[in-house]
Amino acid sequence: MQAKHPEPAQTLHRWLLSVVNACCRFWRRAGLAACFGAGIVLLAGSFFLASAQAQNGNGAAPVIARAIHLVEGDTTETLAIIVDLSEETALRHEVITGPDRLVIDLERTIVAAGAQRVSGKLLPPIGALRAGLFMAGHSRIVVDLARPVLVERTDFVRQGGVARLVVQLRVTSAEAFLAQARLDSARRAANRAARPAPPAEGKADPRPLIVIDPGHGGIDPGASGPKGEAEKDIVLAVGRNLRARLERSGKIRVVMTREDDRFISLNERMSFARSREAALFVSLHADSLAGEPDVRGASVYTLSDRASDAAAARAAEKENRADLIAGLDADEEAKGGIETILVDLARRETRAFAQIAARQTVSALGNARLHKTPMRAAGFRVLRAPDMPSILIELGYLSNPADLAGLMDDQTRGGLVSALAEALEAFVLTTRAPETAGTGQPGVAPGQESSGSRP
Numbered sequence: 001m002q003a004k005h006p007e008p009a010q011t012l013h014r015w016l017l018s019v020v021n022a023c024c025r026f027w028r029r030a031g032l033a034a035c036f037g038a039g040i041v042l043l044a045g046s047f048f049l050a051s052a053q054a055q056n057g058n059g060a061a062p063v064i065a066r067a068i069h070l071v072e073g074d075t076t077e078t079l080a081i082i083v084d085l086s087e088e089t090a091l092r093h094e095v096i097t098g099p100d101r102l103v104i105d106l107e108r109t110i111v112a113a114g115a116q117r118v119s120g121k122l123l124p125p126i127g128a129l130r131a132g133l134f135m136a137g138h139s140r141i142v143v144d145l146a147r148p149v150l151v152e153r154t155d156f157v158r159q160g161g162v163a164r165l166v167v168q169l170r171v172t173s174a175e176a177f178l179a180q181a182r183l184d185s186a187r188r189a190a191n192r193a194a195r196p197a198p199p200a201e202g203k204a205d206p207r208p209l210i211v212i213d214p215g216h217g218g219i220d221p222g223a224s225g226p227k228g229e230a231e232k233d234i235v236l237a238v239g240r241n242l243r244a245r246l247e248r249s250g251k252i253r254v255v256m257t258r259e260d261d262r263f264i265s266l267n268e269r270m271s272f273a274r275s276r277e278a279a280l281f282v283s284l285h286a287d288s289l290a291g292e293p294d295v296r297g298a299s300v301y302t303l304s305d306r307a308s309d310a311a312a313a314r315a316a317e318k319e320n321r322a323d324l325i326a327g328l329d330a331d332e333e334a335k336g337g338i339e340t341i342l343v344d345l346a347r348r349e350t351r352a353f354a355q356i357a358a359r360q361t362v363s364a365l366g367n368a369r370l371h372k373t374p375m376r377a378a379g380f381r382v383l384r385a386p387d388m389p390s391i392l393i394e395l396g397y398l399s400n401p402a403d404l405a406g407l408m409d410d411q412t413r414g415g416l417v418s419a420l421a422e423a424l425e426a427f428v429l430t431t432r433a434p435e436t437a438g439t440g441q442p443g444v445a446p447g448q449e450s451s452g453s454r455p
């Protein structure tokens with residue numbers, strides 16, 4: 001269903017040009033400043049288009065989803081999801097249990113900022129709806145269901161310059177929903193099995209590798225600040241700064257699990273780093289606590305089956321919800337990504353190394369930047385790798401004005417990034433990798449480190 005309509009990027013570009021021309025005519029007597037301002041508008045618009053095209057991956061102009069709304073059907077058992085698109089595109093839909101959700105994937109589509117939620121009211125079978133980038137150039141709509149519904153049919157209706165996608169839904173029985181969910185799950189499993197394994201990279205380079213994992217992305221924004229500041233954007237910016245700072249010495253390699261605003265599952269993040277034999281995996285996050293604006297500071301987490309305190313357990317529970325938010329099946333995700341048979345000893349050793357990395361990071365950050373209990377442990381799914389030291393850093397709280405201002409300010413962030421980089425670099429350069437431990441190579445032996453509070 002590839003369309004041949006005028007490319008929306010060109011249309012937008014023409015529109016931006018006409019805006020600039022109109023501004024210049026209107027403000028001619030006001031002097032050059034206004035034209036300069038209009039030029040900035042054009043530049044910003046062109047940048048948006050360029051990044052939209054880059055995200056699309058294949059160079060073709062993306063389809064833009066401009067609005068999503070719900071329409072009641074003839075009976076209380078029927079309703080439709082309407083998606084206004086710039087042109088027709090290929091789509092796929094499936095249902096998932098635990099919790100019950102409907103997922104609609106739109107190929108080569110980017111969701112406009114105003115279309116990430118339903119405009120207008122939600123209808124009873126629908127608990128919530130969100131839309132956003134799921135992988136490069138492809139977007140996803142996730143519908144949380146209060147009652148089981150199935151898709152009856154999908155159609156495109158052209159209205160002026162809009163290709164209106166109509167997804168007709170009907171309330172169904174729990175049994176029929178479960179049966180469809182099982183079919184969809186089997187199809188996903190077959191697709192996964194048919195997918196070739198990605199080639200391993202960078203093995204010839206002997207320098208240790210740090211994998212930086214900016215949390216969330218795409219359809220999953222993570223925590224948010226009072227003015228809509230999104231965790232996914234903040235941790236991506238910190239991740240980029242951290243990579244640049246770490247690469248400066250030339251002694252270590254750095255790769256990131258994501259370099260743009262896309263969703264990656266928790267398993268994929270971990271597998272990405274394991275397949276590259278990372279010496280250290282660092283997941284970056286920022287938290288937000290409603291009604292607790294005074295809680296502030298960075299915390300460094302390691303994996304533990306038993307959380308070090310109730311707040312740590314809550315943080316892990318929140319971060320582990322990322323896959324559910326993006327419409328993935330929790331059971332399938334729990335099964336994938338890691339072998340079920342773990343060598344206990346290797347795991348204990350890996351954890352000891354992670355404790356060293358966490359302790360060094362806490363020490364480098366300094367008391368001024370830290371939470372009152374800065375070194376903590378909980379059951380973060382992204383830290384489960386048995387053979388790769390993994391830590392998760394909650395950089396601060398978006399609900400605390402000082403933390404938020406610091407994370408948004410280039411200079412303050414630069415100080416944080418420098419401190420982090422020194423600690424992480426020291427860890428990978430001075431600590432033996434788990435697989436070489438016990439071979440007599442120089443390095444720090446993993447002691448039985450225990451989690452503590454401020455150094």
Ligand SMILES: [Zn+2]
Nearest residue numbers: 215222285286
């Ligand atoms: Zn997070």
